[in-house]
Amino acid sequence: MSAATWILILTLILVLIGLGMAVKIVKQYEKGVLFRFGRLKGTREPGFRIIIPVVDVLHRISLRIVTMPIQSQGIITKDNVSVDVAAVAYFRVVDPVKSVIVIENVTSAINQIAQTTLRNVVGQHALDEILAETDRINEDIRMILDRTTTDWGLEVTLVELKDIQLPESMKRAMARQAEAEREKRAKIINAEASTSPLRGWATPPTS
Known part of the structure; x- marks a missing residue:
């Protein structure tokens, strides 16, 4: 294989590498922030974006929660x-x-x-x-x-x-307090239930 062929192959490889470095994809939920020579160049919307390799740096920032x-x-x-x-x-x-x-x-x-x-x-x-x-x-x-x-x-x-x-x-104290409240309510309910028949007998008949 001649030297010219090797040079051509090497050139093609370098071109492909350059294209791979130059083409960036900003996803739908992202926004790109572009820097050129370290200075802010602006933002880039979603889609295919071309940058200058080595010179440019593209930060892709997610906008999702x-x-x-x-x-x-x-x-x-x-x-x-x-x-x-x-x-x-x-x-x-x-x-x-x-x-x-x-x-x-x-x-x-x-x-x-x-x-x-x-x-x-x-x-x-x-x-x-x-x-x-x-x-x-x-x-x-x-x-x-x-x-x-x-x-x-x-x-x-x-x-x-x-x-x-x-x-x-604290958990034990709260549990004891809750149990005491339940017992108190149960006593009140029982007392009301036991006095209900007496209230019924005490009610005078209607004429």
């Missing part, structure tokens, strides 16, 4: 009860450029601030409030996270407290 568990952590409530609380946050990218330029690792950053916010907000409430007003606490946490992450190009759409673990002593 991300589910992020907030791991369980020990929290002291306002009335000094130790509880373990876990939650889950839902967020999505609304500004792809900010999510690339402003913050390096979106998921790690929001996870750290979510844990801190969860601890602070839950710690401001007594145990009874935490158990009875979960929806309001969820919204308080969501609003704080949303305000904090706006500059990162994110929107926090929902936060939910998923698991609230009470100390064993």
Whole structure:
């Protein structure tokens, strides 16, 4: 095989490699953020996109909602009860450029601030409030996270407290209280049932 043939084959291989590096696919649920020579060039919509190899870098950012568990952590409530609380946050990218330029690792950053916010907000409430007003606490946490992450190009759409673990002593005390309430209601019902016939006898006949 001649040298010219080898050169032609090598050229074709380089062209194919170049095309492979130049052609990028931005999926329907993504938006591309293009940098040229390290400077922001703009965003790219879904579809086939051509970039200049080596010169251009295309970051493909997912716009789908991300589910992020907030791991369980020990929290002291306002009335000094130790509880373990876990939650889950839902967020999505609304500004792809900010999510690339402003913050390096979106998921790690929001996870750290979510844990801190969860601890602070839950710690401001007594145990009874935490158990009875979960929806309001969820919204308080969501609003704080949303305000904090706006500059990162994110929107926090929902936060939910998923698991609230009470100390064993507290569980036993609540179980005893519930049992006492049931016994109290049973006594009242029995007393009413036993006096019902007497009330019937005491009722004067109608003329």
